[in-house]
Amino acid sequence: MLKSSGMWWYEQFARYRYRQGMTYARKGQYHLAISRFNRALLHHPQPDEVCIARGLIYLRLGDLEAALADLDRAIALNPCNSKAYGNRGLVKAQLGDEAAALEDWRVALTHRPCYAEARYNRGLVFAHQKNYQYALDEFDLAIKANPNLAEAYLHRGNVRDELGDRFGAAKDWQLALLNDLSLDAAKKALFRTRRESHEQRLTEKLGAVLAPLDLSLQVERQGRQLNLLIQREPGTPVNYQDVAKLLQAKIVDLNLNWLERFRIIGRMGTGGMPDWDKVYQIYDNCACPPIYLSRILASLLFFMPFGIAAIVYATQVKANYAQGNYRAALTASKLIKWFYWVSLGVFSATASLVVFGVVLLLLRGESLSSIIESIRTMPSPRPYLGRPYADPHPDPSPQPSLPESTDSSAD
Known part of the structure; x- marks a missing residue:
């Protein structure tokens, strides 16, 4: 319409x-x-x-x-x-x-x-x-x-x-x-x-330290501080100074870069006033981290570049500890261990390849003495001196040649 x-x-x-x-x-x-x-x-x-x-x-x-x-x-x-x-x-x-x-x-x-x-x-x-x-x-x-x-x-x-x-x-x-x-x-x-997931993981790790003491633990994060709520049953003895040392050692081992201090709040039962409430600095009274001299020597033996790097970090451990920078000293100590394990891996891989090559040659019918002799007589590689210089514009004119010498002496 x-x-x-x-x-x-x-x-x-x-x-x-x-x-x-x-x-x-x-x-x-x-x-x-x-x-x-x-x-x-x-x-x-x-x-x-x-x-x-x-x-x-x-x-x-x-x-x-x-x-x-x-x-x-x-x-x-x-x-x-x-x-x-x-x-x-x-x-x-x-x-x-x-x-x-x-x-x-x-x-x-x-x-x-x-x-x-x-x-x-x-x-x-x-x-x-x-x-x-x-x-x-x-x-x-x-x-x-x-x-x-x-x-x-x-x-x-x-x-x-x-x-x-x-x-x-x-x-x-x-x-x-x-x-x-x-x-x-x-x-x-x-x-x-x-945050709750992180607190739960910390509760499990730190709670395992206090489990033999029949103490329960709950972790709460507050900025750069951990609040550790410790609960004990009536009649359970506890020395909070020893508990603080145990927790401090475990926290230092966890290497939480964001953490500066922790607070222990102890209670008996589920309610009432706390019978302990004190704040601790993470690295107070901590001993100098180990240098692992034997691992440094092993790193030098297994793979020298990593061994040298381990020596460098070993010098930094005590230097940082003396300056009060415990976190840097601890990191250097852990890197020494890391270099040891990596150098061990490099050495093991190299040894495995050598053994595999020898076994392969034996399977091909060569004797062990001939293999050793071939390795011993193997020529050393010559240094590369570059290609000889060639004149890009050679002179086309013939060059004069000296006459052949003849014996002209008479009898």
């Missing part, structure tokens, strides 16, 4: 007002946007879209009743508009009617099966209800529909964290940040998980 020119003009004017309203909405000028949407509704060919846009403005302004009325009107105008159901579900969820919100999102998905936002919102409601498995399924479907939906990765990570899957949670938070670096919640969750 053909439209009159006047009706066509009114529709174009309504479209223009709708675009104006969307521009004002993006700028945050919501009241101007509402006024433009009001004028667009008079003649817009898709009034349901205008109602949805105006309803979202009311939602941002916190006027939930007006937002719900606009979205109801949009659904009445177009019962197949999935966006209207999806946004009405948001309003109903904020009004506290989660069951009605879930139903609206279900209807939206019947009209648009790959509606990622509806899946995501259903997952949020299920997570709020602590139906974690349902929430996980919804987030999986949301990510399948839109692999770039960063918030879905974020909240799926939260659900996995609640289910005890720390590794999966950390992976999801990393994916969330890959899609949106501005997600502070993902950054905080990832940092918290890594």
Whole structure:
């Protein structure tokens, strides 16, 4: 059916007002946007879209009743508009009617099966209800529909964290940040998980030191300090000075570069005031790290370049220790051991190749004495003196030759 020119003009004017309203909405000028949407509704060919846009403005302004009325009107105008159901579900969820919100999102998905936002919102409601498995399924479907939906990765990570899957949670938070670096919640969750994981590993390593003493340990990191919470059962004897020495030796061996001090807080039982609370510097009263002279000599024997490097680091051990730089002295001491093991590996590999070559020659039928003789008589390599100089422009004229000498003596 053909439209009159006047009706066509009114529709174009309504479209223009709708675009104006969307521009004002993006700028945050919501009241101007509402006024433009009001004028667009008079003649817009898709009034349901205008109602949805105006309803979202009311939602941002916190006027939930007006937002719900606009979205109801949009659904009445177009019962197949999935966006209207999806946004009405948001309003109903904020009004506290989660069951009605879930139903609206279900209807939206019947009209648009790959509606990622509806899946995501259903997952949020299920997570709020602590139906974690349902929430996980919804987030999986949301990510399948839109692999770039960063918030879905974020909240799926939260659900996995609640289910005890720390590794999966950390992976999801990393994916969330890959899609949106501005997600502070993902950054905080990832940092918290890594810190807790690090504290758990430290608790296991340091707790093993105190296990023979029937003492339990919990580690908490606080900046450059470790808080070591020690708990003992009533009647269990403890000497905290000895405990501090044991823990200090283990912490020094772990070589935590960021750590400067540790604090021991000792308690008997689960409550009450602590019976010990003291802060210790990591490297106070530590003996000079070993130089490993025997390993230096072995490194010189196995592979001389590494042996020389080990000698250089051996001179740095005592020098750094005398200057109070225990960390550098400890690093130099550990490098001496590293050079020893690498030189041993080089020597072992070389010896293995020699043995393999000898065995191969024996299998070819050569006697051991002939092999030794061939090695002994092997000529030494001559130095390369370069190619002889050749004149690029030789003189073509013949050179005079001396006459042959003849014996002219008479008898």
